[in-house]
Amino acid sequence: MNDSRLRRPSALRTLRVGELKVSYVPDGAMLLKPTGALPSAVDRQWSSYGTYLNDTCRLVANTGGLLVELGTRGLLIDARFGPHAVPEDPAHPYRGAVHGGSLPGNLALLGRSPGDIETVAFTHLHTDHTGWARVEPPLFTRATFVIPKAEWDHRDPAVAALEPRSRLVLAGDEVFPGVHAPALPGHTAGHTGFVIASHGTRLLAFGDALLSPLQIRHPQWSAVSDADPARSERHRRRLITELLRPDTLGFGIHFADVVFGRVRPDGKRTVWQPM
Structure with missing residues (x-):
């Protein structure tokens, strides 16, 4: 792996999943304090993983969305941080x-405007995933907001304004042609991933079930932001098993500049192999 990619936010990246075009659309980035973000990784272990830290000793994580296109139709997974910056x-x-603000411009680079998006689907309702859905005037003027029912049932009052435009979905529901929503609870009560499948190829967009590529090697490391660490670990291990399939790619939203990749065996462990 090119170590420099682990220390910078992702650029705009595109790949094909069968007949679907899938693009990572950057919005900005957040910096994470490693011993706080992944507290199971004790200080002495971080000395072995310095290549994952930038020059200020922070983990670099993206804020952005995943655009899925089928002809003229468009689905955006997560609406990211929005036009804000927090020191x-x-x-x-x-x-x-944390900073955001670049998503509309990067959509334009892909030939899309926010008004083209017919569906915005959320992995969960944390503020760094809903930012652009809550701006005024609305950015996504014609989109339906797809929200996992289990997540909505445990919502924070701050997202109540999304309700008039929302459609609640259950585990396994199809949210867009070729895109289904498996439940991945643990990070939040209703956290959900998305399986994007076409012509024998799958892409698993796993949201915050995996915060860093290091958790591919160490699935026992839970993020401090996980509401239910034990449940989150069970789903991480299940995801890793799924990602070992030869027909399956992964998308890690917070994985610095290695957002698309595969999981490969590495002795008794597994590792993230970026594309």
Whole structure:
């Protein structure tokens, strides 16, 4: 793996999944304090993984969306941070500086406007995944918001304004042609992934079930932001098994500049092999 890619946010990246075009659309980036973000990774282990840290000793994580296109139709998975910037708070246990704002411009580079998007689907309702869905005036003027029912049932009042445009979905429902929503609870009560499949190829977009490529090697490492660490670990292990299939690719939204990849065996462990 090119170590420099682990220390920078992802550029706009596109691949094909059968007849579907899938693109990572950058919005910005967040910096994470490693010993707070992944507290199971004790300090002495971080000395072995310095290549994952930038020059300020932070894990680099993206804020962006995943655009799925079928002809003229468009689905966006997660609406990211939005037009905001937050400096690092020394008192916060794991989050450093965060900024967004680039998503509309990057959609334009792909030949899309926010008004073209027919569906915005959420893995979960944390603020760094819903930002552009909550701006005024609305950015996605004609989109339906697809929200996992189990996530909506445990929603924060701050997202209540999404309700008039929302469609609640259950585990396994199809949200767009070729895109289904498996339940991946643990990070939040209703956290959901998306399986994008066409012509014998699958892409698993697993949201925050995996925060860093390091969790592919160490699935026992839970993020401090996981509401139910034990449940989250069970789903991480199941995801890794799925990602070992030769017909399956993965998409890790927070995986720095290695968002698309495969999981490969590495002795007794598994590793992320970026594309």
